[in-house]
Amino acid sequence: xxxxxxxxxxxxxxxxxxxSISGNLLTRSGMIKKSSSGVYMYxxxxxxxxxxxxxxxxxxxxxxxxxxxxxPALVPEETYVLSGRRKAFGADMFSLKDRFDKSYVLAxxxxxxxxVAAASKISSYKDLPFSIYQIQDKFRDEARSxxxxxxxxxxxxxxxxxxxxxxxxxxxxxxxxxxxxKKIFTRLGINYRIVKSDTGAMGGLLSEEFQAISPIGEDKxxxxxxxxxxxxxxxxxxMAMIEKSDEEIRPRELVMxxxxxxxxxxxxxxxxxxxxxxxxxxxxxxxxFYAILVKGIHEANEAKIKKLLGxxxxxxxxxxxxxxxxxxxxxFAGPIGLDVPIVIDNEVLNMVNFxxxxxxTDYHYVNVNLDDFTYDLCGDIRCITNGDVCPxxxxxxxxxxxxxxxxxxxxxxKYSEKMNLTYLNKENESDFVWMGCYGIxxxxxxxxxxxxxxxxxxxxxxxEVAPFKVAIIIVNSLDESQNDAANYLYKELKSQNISxxxxxxxxxxxxxxxxMDLIGIPIRITVGNKIKEQLVEIKQRDKNExxxxxxxxxxxxxxxxxxxx
RNA sequence: CGGGAAGUAGCUUAACUUGGUAGAGCGCUACGUUCGGGACGUAGAGGUUGCAGGUUCAAAUCCUGUCUUCCCGACCA
Numbered sequence: 001x002x003x004x005x006x007x008x009x010x011x012x013x014x015x016x017x018x019x020s021i022s023g024n025l026l027t028r029s030g031m032i033k034k035s036s037s038g039v040y041m042y043x044x045x046x047x048x049x050x051x052x053x054x055x056x057x058x059x060x061x062x063x064x065x066x067x068x069x070x071x072p073a074l075v076p077e078e079t080y081v082l083s084g085r086r087k088a089f090g091a092d093m094f095s096l097k098d099r100f101d102k103s104y105v106l107a108x109x110x111x112x113x114x115x116v117a118a119a120s121k122i123s124s125y126k127d128l129p130f131s132i133y134q135i136q137d138k139f140r141d142e143a144r145s146x147x148x149x150x151x152x153x154x155x156x157x158x159x160x161x162x163x164x165x166x167x168x169x170x171x172x173x174x175x176x177x178x179x180x181x182k183k184i185f186t187r188l189g190i191n192y193r194i195v196k197s198d199t200g201a202m203g204g205l206l207s208e209e210f211q212a213i214s215p216i217g218e219d220k221x222x223x224x225x226x227x228x229x230x231x232x233x234x235x236x237x238x239m240a241m242i243e244k245s246d247e248e249i250r251p252r253e254l255v256m257x258x259x260x261x262x263x264x265x266x267x268x269x270x271x272x273x274x275x276x277x278x279x280x281x282x283x284x285x286x287x288x289f290y291a292i293l294v295k296g297i298h299e300a301n302e303a304k305i306k307k308l309l310g311x312x313x314x315x316x317x318x319x320x321x322x323x324x325x326x327x328x329x330x331x332f333a334g335p336i337g338l339d340v341p342i343v344i345d346n347e348v349l350n351m352v353n354f355x356x357x358x359x360x361t362d363y364h365y366v367n368v369n370l371d372d373f374t375y376d377l378c379g380d381i382r383c384i385t386n387g388d389v390c391p392x393x394x395x396x397x398x399x400x401x402x403x404x405x406x407x408x409x410x411x412x413x414k415y416s417e418k419m420n421l422t423y424l425n426k427e428n429e430s431d432f433v434w435m436g437c438y439g440i441x442x443x444x445x446x447x448x449x450x451x452x453x454x455x456x457x458x459x460x461x462x463x464e465v466a467p468f469k470v471a472i473i474i475v476n477s478l479d480e481s482q483n484d485a486a487n488y489l490y491k492e493l494k495s496q497n498i499s500x501x502x503x504x505x506x507x508x509x510x511x512x513x514x515x516m517d518l519i520g521i522p523i524r525i526t527v528g529n530k531i532k533e534q535l536v537e538i539k540q541r542d543k544n545e546x547x548x549x550x551x552x553x554x555x556x557x558x559x560x561x562x563x564x565x
Numbered sequence: 566c567g568g569g570a571a572g573u574a575g576c577u578u579a580a581c582u583u584g585g586u587a588g589a590g591c592g593c594u595a596c597g598u599u600c601g602g603g604a605c606g607u608a609g610a611g612g613u614u615g616c617a618g619g620u621u622c623a624a625a626u627c628c629u630g631u632c633u634u635c636c637c638g639a640c641c642a
Contacts, residue, residue: 011576011577012576012577012591012592012603013576013577013578013591014577015576015577016571016572016576016577016578016634016635017571017634017635018635019635019636034634036633036634037633037634037635085642088642089642091640092640092641092642108642109642111642138642140641140642142640142641143566143639143640143641144566144638144639144640144641146635146636151641199642207642218641315639315640316639407642409642439642473601475600475601476600476601477600478600479600507600507603508599508600508601508602508603508604509600509601509602510600510601510602510603510604511602511603512601512602512603513601513602513603514602514603515603517602526601528601529601537601
């Protein structure tokens with residue numbers, strides 16, 4: 001690409017409406033432009049990156065034999081009503097009506113239509129297995145878009161689906177995809193971890209996430225360096241941190257704690273360690289109130305609670321609801337005398353002589369024990385936290401945050417049952433098809449790469465995704481011999497299919513150096529006054545030193561660099 | 566959806582407290598001098614101060630409403 005006559009611009013200052021590193025750098029380098037909150041244009045330079053990411057994905061999908069197709073974004077609402085997911089997605093779906101008042105949605109993901117498409121092909125076990133995928137725009141009405149391309153309302157996603165005769169087949173297909181995903185993210189230059197996660201609204205048997213490690217990641221992860229255990233905090237199992245105490249049980253007492261409701265305040269007021277306090281949280285779960293008991297130092301984990309109760313919806317009760325349930329102000333809820341089901345965390349089972357709210361404003365009970373109330377259910381319902389050990393090997397855990405760039409699900413027969421996707425087996429009996437689905441957020445990958453590969457000058461693209469592999473800078477665009485040499489190199493590189501920018505703009509050298517650094521082109525050739533001795537400079541974006549090389553050896557040197565020599 | 570901040574030239578912003586012709590830097594145009602890390606000089610173009618009301622002789626500035634964007638939180642397959 002010759003820069004002079006191309007759509008290309010850069011911004012010299014930070015964009016005021018992009019706080020994240022990736023959002024800001026992608027905007028400043030003229031790769032993306034915000035259209036409205038959470039909706040972006042991919043400009044020519046940025047779209048090159050998108051296409052490179054897609055190329056990697058397509059190659060690896062091809063390798064596992066998945067066929068590419070394209071689904072509509074506009075889908076009749078009833079499709080999602082039928083699968084039961086219209087409700088599950090709720091307000092996150094964009095919905096609209098046509099002129100005949102028929103309701104449509106903009107698809108947030110495509111399990112339903114893929115199931116329909118699969119049905120056209122499947123009648124016998126002989127038709128299985130196979131997998132298909134698409135790269136397409138998805139729409140989700142996010143309550144809060146943020147961090148540039150990380151959380152948006154319209155985004156490119158690759159979604160693949162596998163279809164098998166049984167669980168074993170699904171496991172094989174899943175492993176194949178899983179390995180393809182590892183290759184993809186490695187090729188994209190993303191530093192990632194694979195973690196176990198919650199199956200959420202997708203449902204199914206198993207879910208794993210591919211998480212790009214980043215401080216702006218919205219997902220909290222625990223990782224064990226010792227045994228390789230890795231999980232999203234939503235599902236990370238908590239092991240008991242204490243043994244059942246043999247402390248002597250003391251009689252329960254009601255104490256006045258005027259205006260003291262928070263854990264910190266209760267702890268210092270009563271002079272007991274926070275370890276000795278149990279907090280009672282009132283939740284509304286599927287239209288019923290529940291009391292959730294966890295240790296004061298712990299956080300309740302809503303995903304785990306949902307799973308334990310088999311519930312669909314969960315939210316903390318509002319202030320007046322809490323008052324209604326406990327007959328006391330917020331801060332004084334407790335299990336004793338409460339008229340709603342009580343669910344306690346495993347950890348609480350091992351506690352004696354603890355402190356709880358008294359369901360009476362300004363009062364707490366001390367020396368409370370499990371005999372003082374009845375609970376309906378217990379289980380692991382808290383978030384794993386600093387101090388917890390690996391549930392697999394018992395060693396120290398590390399906490400990180402990640403950007404979810406991909407996920408893989410073993411759906412099992414959830415969708416095939418709902419949508420009646422069946423095949424005839426060898427015994428001539430009808431069976432449900434076993435499905436898996438596999439997603440990659442393409443814009444998110446782009447942002448995650450920038451988050452992980454940048455310096456004070458700008459983006460440092462990995463070679464595989466860079467919009468161009470090489471940039472040729474003509475230091476003085478008025479110098480004829482420099483121009484000739486640069487054009488010669490440009491043609492040479494093009495003839496070898498090495499994507500190259502020729503910066504032939506009539507700008508000062510500094511502007512060109514800074515722009516090429518900002519947009520992160522991996523290899524730079526500088527054609528300057530050393531051209532008198534037939535020499536050009538080659539510099540890699542991620543290295544400080546440069547090398548002088550003969551104009552005629554430059555091409556082979558570039559090829560070596562690209563081949564990693 | 567709750568809390569906070571901000572909307573002024575293409576971009577980044579000043580003036581707002583205390584009402585009186587909207588100013589700068591970058592970018593842009595022309596000419597000249599320059600040309601290896603965001604050049605310099607001279608001369609220019611470019612603004613319904615987000616929008617709508619209100620107060621006032623007079624509103625970027627004060628008041629009300631509204632829209633938009635960002636940040637924190639809730640939510641998030």
